[in-house]
Amino acid sequence: MEYKISNRLRMGAIIMVVLGLLGVVYGFMDANSVTEDNISEVIAAEHHGHGDEHATEGHGDEHAEEAHGEEYGESASHVDDSHGDEAHGGMTKHEEHALHQIHNRPYSALYVAAFFFFMIALGVLAFYAIQYAAQAGWSPVLFRVMEGITSYVLPGGLLVLAIAFVADSHLFVWLKEGVTEVGHENYDKLVAGKSGWLNKTGFFIRGLIFLGGWSLYRYFSRKFSLAQDTADDNRNFKKNFRISAAFLVFYIYTESMMSWDWIMSVDPHWFSTLFGWYVFASMFVSGITVIAMITIYLKSKNLLEFVNDSHIHDLAKFMFAISIFWTYLWFSQFMLIWYADIPEEVTYFVTRIEDYKLPFFGMLAMNFIFPLLLLMNSDYKRINWFVIMTGIVILCGHYIDVFNMIMPATVGPRWSIGIPEIGSILLFGGLFLFIVFTALGKAPLLAKRNPFMKESEHFHY
Amino acid sequence: MEASKVIHAIYTDDDVLMSAVKKVKAEKHHIEEIYTPFPVHGLDKAMGLAPTRIAITAFMYGCVGLTVAIVMMNFIMIEDWPQDIGGKPSFSYLENMPAFVPIMFELTVFFAAHLMVITFYLRSRMWPFKKAENPDPRTTDDHFLMEIAVHDNESELTSLLQDTGAVEINLVDKEDAH
Numbered sequence A: 001m002e003y004k005i006s007n008r009l010r011m012g013a014i015i016m017v018v019l020g021l022l023g024v025v026y027g028f029m030d031a032n033s034v035t036e037d038n039i040s041e042v043i044a045a046e047h048h049g050h051g052d053e054h055a056t057e058g059h060g061d062e063h064a065e066e067a068h069g070e071e072y073g074e075s076a077s078h079v080d081d082s083h084g085d086e087a088h089g090g091m092t093k094h095e096e097h098a099l100h101q102i103h104n105r106p107y108s109a110l111y112v113a114a115f116f117f118f119m120i121a122l123g124v125l126a127f128y129a130i131q132y133a134a135q136a137g138w139s140p141v142l143f144r145v146m147e148g149i150t151s152y153v154l155p156g157g158l159l160v161l162a163i164a165f166v167a168d169s170h171l172f173v174w175l176k177e178g179v180t181e182v183g184h185e186n187y188d189k190l191v192a193g194k195s196g197w198l199n200k201t202g203f204f205i206r207g208l209i210f211l212g213g214w215s216l217y218r219y220f221s222r223k224f225s226l227a228q229d230t231a232d233d234n235r236n237f238k239k240n241f242r243i244s245a246a247f248l249v250f251y252i253y254t255e256s257m258m259s260w261d262w263i264m265s266v267d268p269h270w271f272s273t274l275f276g277w278y279v280f281a282s283m284f285v286s287g288i289t290v291i292a293m294i295t296i297y298l299k300s301k302n303l304l305e306f307v308n309d310s311h312i313h314d315l316a317k318f319m320f321a322i323s324i325f326w327t328y329l330w331f332s333q334f335m336l337i338w339y340a341d342i343p344e345e346v347t348y349f350v351t352r353i354e355d356y357k358l359p360f361f362g363m364l365a366m367n368f369i370f371p372l373l374l375l376m377n378s379d380y381k382r383i384n385w386f387v388i389m390t391g392i393v394i395l396c397g398h399y400i401d402v403f404n405m406i407m408p409a410t411v412g413p414r415w416s417i418g419i420p421e422i423g424s425i426l427l428f429g430g431l432f433l434f435i436v437f438t439a440l441g442k443a444p445l446l447a448k449r450n451p452f453m454k455e456s457e458h459f460h461y
Numbered sequence B: 001m002e003a004s005k006v007i008h009a010i011y012t013d014d015d016v017l018m019s020a021v022k023k024v025k026a027e028k029h030h031i032e033e034i035y036t037p038f039p040v041h042g043l044d045k046a047m048g049l050a051p052t053r054i055a056i057t058a059f060m061y062g063c064v065g066l067t068v069a070i071v072m073m074n075f076i077m078i079e080d081w082p083q084d085i086g087g088k089p090s091f092s093y094l095e096n097m098p099a100f101v102p103i104m105f106e107l108t109v110f111f112a113a114h115l116m117v118i119t120f121y122l123r124s125r126m127w128p129f130k131k132a133e134n135p136d137p138r139t140t141d142d143h144f145l146m147e148i149a150v151h152d153n154e155s156e157l158t159s160l161l162q163d164t165g166a167v168e169i170n171l172v173d174k175e176d177a178h
Helices: A007-032 A039-057 A060-077 A093-133 A140-150 A153-170 A189-193 A200-230 A235-262 A275-300 A309-340 A343-355 A357-374 A384-410 A419-440 A453-457 B014-026 B043-047 B054-080 B097-123 B154-163
Strands: B005-011 B031-035 B144-149 B168-173
Touching: A007 A093, A007 A419, A039 A093, A093 A140, A093 A153, A093 A200, A093 A235, A093 A275, A093 A384, A093 A419, A140 A200, A140 A275, A140 A309, A140 A419, A140 A453, A153 A200, A153 A419, A200 A235, A235 A275, A275 A309, A275 A384, A275 A419, A309 A343, A309 A357, A309 A384, A309 B097, A343 A357, A343 A384, A357 A384, B005 B014, B005 B154, B014 B031, B014 B043, B014 B144, B014 B154, B031 B043, B054 B097, B144 B154, B154 B168
Parallel strands: none
Antiparallel strands: B005 B144, B005 B168, B031 B144
């Protein structure tokens, strides 16, 4: 039952990281090749392409609406872009704006991928804590898989923070110089009003507190879980129960605040009160999906013979249920804002529907309709390859979900899923696989002295 | 079937009943029916009953509910008396769809749930003013009753059932109600 990361997997992960790095470096070089000098040509080339598209679409209504949307976008969400023309030689306001978006793209691509893999690990950590706090009887055979995945929480979280630190105002407009200074050309009254919370020092202090708390829980729960293997009483299990309950309280507050800081603040004028829950649903379903996928992978190597069909069935039920929960939250956020149609709120969805039509609605299909139809039938939840295929769709869908949360604010209509994005996915995906599977090899795959182990091994649905 | 004579074996414990069912099935006897005061987990499998198809009906009823909601809201809010929804007077069902999603959801659930219950009652042959089929009132309290058809093998069955721990074995003439 001992697992050691295979050479093939390790090599694969390293190759992914190297390829990813190349992609990321290319992304930065490509973005920086556009400068003040040639920006007008780049935009001219873009416009040429756009013109063609419009000619083929050519609906009167659509044009009217687009104009409407742009108005919102420019006046409400990008007030901070009112630079004086004289500041930058020959560039027009539009050109400077476009140049910023082009330069923001590789940073955003890195950030989206880094956050996506980090949120998988964090979602699993919450799921793990819930199993302990609820004293669940079905899941202890999966604990070591979950502990392997949560080993990515600390490195992944530090990477997200590091990227945020380096990217600075490329990601967070509220970090621009002079945003809070009255009279400065970048002055933004709304952001200035929020500067008590939204400032660089506070952002990183909070980030480190969140990450510190989560990593402490992960460190001690892993320690007690391993100690329980060789113990002759249940003291370690009880300690784990207590710290898990405490962690969940800490987590639900800090996760919410983290989602305001790390994600919602890229659109500093816009806010949504259930945003924290929405991000939570996304990380929860991605995390559970990864638990199911890694469990099936290890089972296919005959390493988890004590995991039976019913465990896979239950994980798939969670994938199904939390996908619907995610949709419920997504829709709750969308419908109220769409219905009320208040300009400063609805601009968020106007930009997404205008510029991100395919990822925005495609994500709904991938995160809701796919799991709904594929995992509805009880028997399908036990077919391993079926769970894997649905899992891949769900993970892609939630990557796009994060993409849709960050990109519209940073690169606007100049998005694409090209080399910078795929390179970043490979980079952090490779790192994730490497860290998780190395951690899986560090302890026996069965937490054998867990008091619920017998129940879990005989779990039958 | 005209099995006019049946044996009623009575048990007082669900675990004993479960092992008795397995033994009787192993001897290839046909169990007509079992009456229990509460649902016994796994009993349907032990008796060899076909898996339930209620989930399939639930899906179909849900689809009916969804369709009814769409047709109804389209008629009420778009066709018959066009409404300006949220200051967006487009008079198109698709563009106003988000406003109707709660109704679509609720009617899906409503149809699935109610029709499923009605289906279950009809399939179990239960309707208002129906006379209870329950042969022994004690099965509504703390006794379990297994009904087995007799085909000139009364003594064999009786001894088998005695072995399984039945507390009472009665040979009954069954009047065919249906």
